[in-house]
Amino acid sequence: MKKIHVVIITGLSGSGKSTALQALEDIGFFCIDNLPVILLPKFIAMTLQSSPEIKQVAMVMDLREKNFTERYELVFERLKKKGYKIEILFLEASEESLLLRYSVTRRTHPLSPTGSITEGIQTEVEKMSS
Structure with a gap:
């Protein structure tokens, strides 16, 4: 099974996340803005199953999702362990x-x-620092 290269763009509101996402889209990434972090594993599984031509995805995830800082670390670590x-x-x-x-x-x-x-x-700086 092919793995997908995932780039998560995050940071302060107004820092250029949307511009970075557009730049990655321009070089061939499949891009999503504001995907809830808890949906990332399901999104990857569905993409592998239904769109195997997609090899690189980029998405903006940030504090617009209320529980982002509590959830992201666990989700990312689980995905890394899966390769x-x-x-x-x-x-x-x-x-x-x-x-x-x-x-x-x-x-x-x-x-x-x-x-x-x-x-x-x-x-935002306080929440992102914790």
């Missing part, structure tokens, strides 16, 4: 850059939908 190549690409940016990006896009921060962008960034 899958799992690479993690963690993206970050300075607070100044993130604030500038949010001011340009006028989007709310996913961890502070009603609060300040700065508070959202700080909350």
Whole structure:
């Protein structure tokens, strides 16, 4: 059975995860944004069964999934033990850059939908550091 090369893109909101995902798609990766980590093993199994031509997948997984930090380590370790190549690409940016990006896009921060962008960034940094 062929194994799939899996690249997980994660990091701070506004750090360029979507751009990185698009770049991987441009070089032939099958890409998904915001797949819940708990679905990753099922996704890989279904892909192997129904689409054997897919050899490389990339996906963005981050704190938009409420329990991401509690689940990802166990899921990734189980997949590695089964022989899958799992690479993690963690993206970050300075607070100044993130604030500038949010001011340009006028989007709310996913961890502070009603609060300040700065508070959202700080909350995300704290959660990703743990």
